Amino acid sequence: MLFLIFSISAQSQNLQTYIDEAISNSPEIQKFQLRYDISSEKVNEANWIPNTEVSAGYFVSEPETRVGAQRARFSVKQMLPWFGTITARENYASSMADADYVEVTIAKRKLALSVSQFYYQLYEIRAKQLVLDQNIELLQTYERLALTSVEVGKASAVDVLRLQIRQNELQQEKEVLTQQSKGIQAAMNSLLNRNYDKDITVVDSLDMPMEDMQLSFDSLSLNPELLKYDKLYESVTQSELLNLREAQPMFGFGLDYIPVSERTDMNMIDNGKDIVMPMFSITIPIFNNRYKSITKQNDLRQQEIQSQKDERLNMLESDLARTISQRNQARIKFNTQQKNLEQAEQAEEILIKNYETGTIDFNDVLDIQELQLKFQLQQIEALKNYYVQSAVINYLTNS
Incomplete structure (x- = not known):
């Protein structure tokens, strides 16, 4: 856990700033907060007599x-009313307010997850743009080498054109990424409740943590989505206690x-x-079966809530297992691309040495460049996926 915390410390503060801003400005959070405030006020409403x-x-x-x-x-x-009826009424209203408060917590966690996912997507795009810029500069260097080789008759003009075409393709990819970035930035600004075109800054680089955080499926029991059912179950219990009091003379x-x-x-x-x-x-209340019916309804309601909780727990366990698998896959892909990049760099060094001896093949240059770019982009995607899946795991397991 410490390895993971230290590895993301540089970017977590920046991301946390956006999360805090989103929670402070979100109309959805305000909606749930107002709903909780209304429920809390109902505790005062419950203290009444005929x-x-x-x-x-x-x-x-x-x-x-x-x-x-x-x-x-x-x-x-x-x-x-009968002795204890007002207290039972207040306890029921308080239990309903507790259930609404859990809804506020769930909404905040979902919002934090959405902001994190957009943040890492923006990082991916901008990291890819940086890599594209580096590859364009590299191709420009190869283009100058090719022009020199053409002058001495060791290369043809076709080699120069191919290098220029490849630069055009990379420039196109970079411009496409810019448009994607605008869309994601607008979506994230929407969560922050501010102008769609306001700039969003992300960190320049992320590192793959040395070790993965150790997880236990038992931690799912603290997920607010499950605690919500506990609060609802308790509210039905309080409802039944109130029903028993109201059934008295x-x-x-x-x-x-x-x-x-x-x-x-x-x-x-x-x-x-x-x-x-x-x-x-x-x-x-001699001839009134209303209270007996309410008791039966409350019992059935508690059974329904328990079934809903069990169903949701199964879904969360499935989500957690799938997310852990995807995070592990991201690490494997990242490490594989790292090895591929090291081998591609060795091939590039061989080509440069060949140029020094006057036997460079620009077809090989383009092939190596394309491989390097492919490995770099895939490594960035793997790193982004690792952090996105980590954010989902954090949502599922942290209380």
């Missing part, structure tokens, strides 16, 4: 009592006040005394 009922009535026909006629009725009543307290008119036809104790009546009420 509205207080206040009622008033006037007797059109005043009923007579022993102490006088009743004129009106004023009532106030407050229902209260509700109880309420109240007070009735009835003003009474004094009787004028006699004088008695408590004449015209107002009536004050405290009340207690309770609601019992």
Whole structure:
């Protein structure tokens, strides 16, 4: 791991700057963040009790009592949920907020992966352009040698033309890469939420790490895509606890006040005394199968979530195995092209020595140049693929 960290330290800071900028400016991240903020606020919403009922009535026909006629009725009543219901409601809202927070984490990791992939693609293009420039300069050197050989009758004008045609082909490849770079740069700027044509700088070179990072498939268990299912499972558990609380009776307290008119036809104790009546009420869900149905739904939902998690784990394991294989293939290709380049350089040295003795063959020069260019471009592609696959592995395994 240390070898890999040290090998990419020069470019990781530059790449990390783009990743941080993308996360800060991304509308998609803001969308998930706002969704999480809303879910968090629902925890406060959950702390509520039923509205207080206040009622008033006037007797059109005043009923007579022993102490006088009743004129009106004023009532106030407050229902209260069963003990622990509000706490269960808050816990459920909090578990849903936790699930939404994992979505924020997943979105950030996916965005970081996309930025990394575009970054390494831009590196590949610009590294190839640099190699093309070097090969064009090399061909120009061979062209001057060919012109000198033509003057002394050791080469023909056809050799010069072939070298010039080859330079034109390399210039074309370089211009095509420039157009590809513009497209990738526009896509990366889109992730950074800025103007499509703003310049993006990448490192000049990358090195193949000496050793690969050691991996364990057990680390997949910390991937947020799997943690999301754990949070959803927990939210269903909290939903069931809330359902059990809501299935309990509700109880309420109240007070009735009835003003009474004094009787004028006699004088008695408590004449015209107002009536004050405290009340207690309770609601019992006797004939309601709703809560039993919700319990069954929650059980089925948890089974569904567990199946989804197992399915996703299988997919992540497959993705990780394939990515490790592709990363290993990239290293093999890189090392092979390194050997090929060393042998091609030896062949080039032989050609240069032959030129010193006056027996250079420019057909061989072009063949060697094409081989060198082929090996260099393939080596750059292999290096890019190694870092892209490493970024995918980082997405899959790092918590």
